[in-house]
Amino acid sequence: MIKKWMLISLLVAATPAQATTIIKLGHGTNENFHMARAMVEFERLVEEGSHGEIDVQIFPSSQLGGDRSMIEGVQTGILEMAVSPSSFFTNWDPAFGVVELAYIYPDKDTALEVLDGPEGDALLGRLDRIGLKGLGWVESGMRHLTNNVRPIKTPQDLEGIKLRTMKVPAHVDTFKALGANPTPMNFGEVYSALQQGVIDGQENPLSLIDTQRFYEVQKYLTLTGHIFTAYTPVISQTFFDSLPEGQQHLIEQSMDQAIAYDRELVAEEDADHLAHIQSSGVEVNNLSDEQHQAFADIAASVNAQYRERIGVDVFDGWMAAIHRASEQ
Structure with missing residues (x-):
């Protein structure tokens, strides 16, 4: 530091x-x-x-x-x-933990609508x-998984993978529940840690995976879209x-x-970021709806544990806003 x-x-x-x-x-x-x-x-x-x-x-x-x-x-x-x-x-x-809970948004448009609405304004006001x-x-965008061990298609595939996460308790707890070995570290240290084998993988939006050149030191990308940041x-x-x-x-x-x-x-x-990552030799895996839901189900149990920590009013209001936005 x-x-x-x-x-x-x-x-x-x-x-x-x-x-x-x-x-x-x-x-x-x-x-x-x-x-x-x-x-x-x-x-x-x-x-x-x-x-x-x-x-x-x-x-x-x-x-x-x-x-x-x-x-x-x-x-x-x-x-x-x-x-x-x-x-x-x-x-x-x-309360700010509510923004980045895993698998709560069906897509990024819903996430942006909630952030730009009354709930997002109230959070900024705090x-x-x-x-x-x-x-x-x-x-920032939807976050996806990369690693050097194996393609990730099920939560079981994450078993034992040493995965860099942000220093966010809900992120760490989610990846523990999914079977990974989450390893919080500062963003500026990620490339060298991947290069040296200190960690096996990381999770970030496509734009960062590309612009930070993580594709140079990673073999597999799974489009999990697990967290909107x-x-x-x-x-x-x-x-x-x-x-x-x-x-x-x-x-x-x-x-x-x-x-x-x-x-x-x-x-x-x-789309250009994804194409560039794939052309660099990284194997890209898409998840079926059923595969995606298997991850989401595990994450939901972790999210429920954060309801009181975040604040019941904030948590419930945020989830209601997501529901309203996704129905439009």
Whole structure:
């Protein structure tokens, strides 16, 4: 983990003396990832819209540390903004665990409708309790499994596979129930851990499997679509409140446009990511409806155990919203 004094030194060194307002934004992905490109669009929109009064400086690829340390940096004022997976906010508010429960969304359109609706807005509103302002939901996508041991077609095929997961208790518990050996680790360590055989596999959206070049060190991909993930861009509430109203509106509007741009990129590029992974020599496996349901049934029992931890009202409201959205 990056030392606090190193983080401060990096940020101070990157701040031009002539800038009126500096927004330092950190995230964990490389610059080819669609979310990273959307944040570059956010940078452009804010800088042009403010006529140069705001200078947005982006630090990709975990340059400022892991997601938790970046969020803490925003809370303490070392960093103005961070864009991290929504699940990381469970470290402060268990309610955020509801977003990434396994197999709860029938498809990504349903997930996005819930996130963009009243339930998603209410969840973002809870961030003010920890000194943050949530600016929306940036699509990451449906997560899929890769590994070097065997093709995964049933839960039994996961038996004993050492699988990297995010540091999310519900994810870890789900993969334990499915028979895998879940191994939480920071995202920036995954490629080398796969290359060195420290872990057998990992799970991520196609865009990350491709842009992080995991296909170079993996043999099998199964399109499990087990969890939908989203990034939550946050800004320091204290910093945001210090800005003129016009600049506050510009930041919110620019992030809305960047989020829309990100979703366009995902829609346009997912098929290309899959084709590139397959052409690299990775064996791709699709699941039948029956095979998919076998995984979902096991995950459902784990999800039920998280109802009280997340909060009964939040959990039940989220599931009701999914039901409404999927019926439309």
